[in-house]
Amino acid sequence: MVEFLTSNFHFIVYSFEIIAALVGIILLPKYKNSFSKYFVYFLTYVVFVEVIGYTLAYYRNHELLIFIKNAGVSGSTWWYTIFWSIGSILFFMFYYHGVLKSQRNKAVIKGISAMFFVSAILYLIIYSSQVSRSFSPFLQITGACALLVCLVSYFTELLQSNLVLDFKRLLSFYISVAIFTWWLVITPLVFFEIYNTTDDWDYANLKRLIFLFTNVFMYTCFTIGLIVSKPKYD
Numbered sequence: 001m002v003e004f005l006t007s008n009f010h011f012i013v014y015s016f017e018i019i020a021a022l023v024g025i026i027l028l029p030k031y032k033n034s035f036s037k038y039f040v041y042f043l044t045y046v047v048f049v050e051v052i053g054y055t056l057a058y059y060r061n062h063e064l065l066i067f068i069k070n071a072g073v074s075g076s077t078w079w080y081t082i083f084w085s086i087g088s089i090l091f092f093m094f095y096y097h098g099v100l101k102s103q104r105n106k107a108v109i110k111g112i113s114a115m116f117f118v119s120a121i122l123y124l125i126i127y128s129s130q131v132s133r134s135f136s137p138f139l140q141i142t143g144a145c146a147l148l149v150c151l152v153s154y155f156t157e158l159l160q161s162n163l164v165l166d167f168k169r170l171l172s173f174y175i176s177v178a179i180f181t182w183w184l185v186i187t188p189l190v191f192f193e194i195y196n197t198t199d200d201w202d203y204a205n206l207k208r209l210i211f212l213f214t215n216v217f218m219y220t221c222f223t224i225g226l227i228v229s230k231p232k233y234d
Contacts, residue, residue, distance in 0.1 A: 030231060052079060085139045109149070140190045
């Protein structure tokens, strides 16, 4: 079972991502007048990032991609660093800025977004040679901290409002539970990256299983949320 899951990791994860994106696209008319429509756009963005990332990883020796290798960039790590580690965090900052009602919380989110963006750009400039070789613990941890501020602000507002009585109809609630769980589980793994080598297949497979189940959980939450939520509540 473990061998099946690890060997089919990408297929399983991509399937859940595509399902969530397709459900979002099908239900987009339902959310066309809601701020949540931007989340549907984000799900299609995720699929796009995965398609390009897969292409860069498995077709890196194709003649059309040789120019990238000649520039000193190989693999897909740099792509995921820019468009997932940084891009997804910036999107969620944008999302919570739109969802939150408190002007103070909005100002805090805006300030943190600016700091994260500037620090990410500086990191890419200073450590450009490392971006194509390995994922950044710095971006992972700072991104998790930025998201934590967003989530604390969101749940605090939710508990203080009447919407808490209808939380099952809030797409933002499903999104928040999903990404909180994902980042809470995944972020500590950056401290054990040294063990993620071919010399320790037990840890490598364990890490892959953790990523698999957290991704399946997250995109399942997204899909369920899109189906059962009512735009009028968001």
